[in-house]
Amino acid sequence: VDYGATVLKLRVGGKYRRDAVLRHLVDLQYQRNDQDLARAKFRVRGDTLEFRPASEERIVRVEFFGDEVERITEIDPLTGELLAERKDINVYPATHYVTPTDKLKAAVVDIEAEMEERVGQLEAEGRDLEGARLRQRTTFDMEMLREVGFCSGVENYSRHLSRREAGSRPWTLLDYFPPDFLMVVDESHMTIPQVVGMYKNDRTRKEILVDFGFRLPSALDNRPLTFEEFEDHFSQVVYMSATPGPYETERADRVAEQFIRPTGVVDPTITVRPTAGQIDDLLAEIRATVERGERALVTTLTKKMAEDLADYLSELGIKVQWLHSEVDTLERIEILRDLRLGVYDVLVGINLLREGLDLPEVTLVAILDADKEGFLRSGGSLIQVIGRAARNIGGRVIMYADRVTDSMRKAMDETDRRREKQVAYNVEHGITPETIIKEIRSIHESLRRVAEERAELQVAGKEPAELAAMTGRLEAQMKEAARNLEFERAAALRDEILQLRRLREELAAAPGSIPAEVYAAAVGDDRGSRSGREGASQVFSVQTRPNVIAAGSRRRPPKRRRP
Structure with missing residues (x-):
């Protein structure tokens, strides 16, 4: 309601004092700049006002004749070309943190009262430094709110600005959905735990800021929804995952399994081999795979293991690259593309060789230290890694382990169950499995x-x-x-x-x-x-990082070696 009440509405033929319009734009957090008309900026030249809405690329020109709006046009910011004539226009705030003046004044009074109370508590505990820090920061913020209606970190005062009760939940986009909306949770085995952790992580961080005098206690109410509050919005939910977690499994009314592939490709076979001599055995398997013109993925437990193994294989003449979280997103895409093109035959990774990777050329997935129980070797994680070999009819998985853990057994049993159903379906319908054919894009x-x-x-x-x-x-x-x-x-x-x-x-x-x-x-x-x-x-070339390659080059940056 407050956001909508601040909208500036202009129409051709309407009477508006130009200075009042400019003041309204400032209240909407627009800034005057007569040189560079970027987004959320405006400039004035005589009776002509030009501004660039925060959410658009076009410039809006408003021409006055006295106090009357004579003309409203849209201008291309690059060419200055007239794009359209407008009869009216609504100008929305440049930021979501816009509060009506009366509420802003009341909020400032409440914030200062909370500051005095909190500073008194800190000083009573003998923590004068924290009290002085809190007073200095809050006083400066309140001065900014009075003068310009905005301050850095204004969201931490959102409870006062929105006039909410202490401890009440914040408003979110979900509050604007109809009661019977459908929620689809993709990769729910990862998404649900992340939603659970959002509130807890935010709370832990802000409690430290409050305790040391960087923020008022009311900053704790600027937070994500708790998972219980998030659940209150549930009406119809579809959880999508190859490895659903216990939360989804326990609450699902119906389960639809979609493991029959149009190509007829079945889940890969799984072999367990001892860890003694695993690198030599892996090397032999990789060479046999490469001779057939196929690709291999190898998963390790740590970044150092991935880099060291990649260096070792490279010294033995294997075209290999490692992939982990230190590789930026665009370079990851290029590395995966290079694997498909044959620039590399082997990719060594940790946790990135899981959800979402679709590599039809990969026939071998090797899992080192498969018996080391933990997040990277849980039943769900192993099933996700195994799935990377399920795009090729020759897909197979080798687990190197000295014992079969519960997680390994769960992953192998689930894979065997799916494979049996897939084979039976293919036999019943006369389907001959075919490897997925997928375009390689740059x-x-x-x-x-x-x-x-x-x-x-x-x-x-x-x-x-x-x-x-x-x-x-x-x-x-x-x-x-x-x-x-x-x-x-x-x-x-x-x-x-x-x-x-x-x-x-x-x-x-x-x-x-x-x-x-x-x-x-x-x-x-x-x-x-x-x-x-x-x-x-040949113009295209990225120079933002020294290890990013110009377009058309097939060389990769040299692998980083640890001392």
């Missing part, structure tokens, strides 16, 4: 498609000064996208910047408007020549 191709989805650059007839201005605007957008962790968009913007620079070089060599063939060659679209496209394809 992450760079995905980035290229994102770039192509953007509107074609409007550069025909532009002069060098105009191209320079366009380049500057694109650079600002690229930096903003990078700050927001929108890396694909940032990469697409970077490519456009490089295209514009090439066009400026062409103009410098031959003044005048840009010929169509030059534009096509620089952009590398379907209208350009083959050489033009090849030239443009």
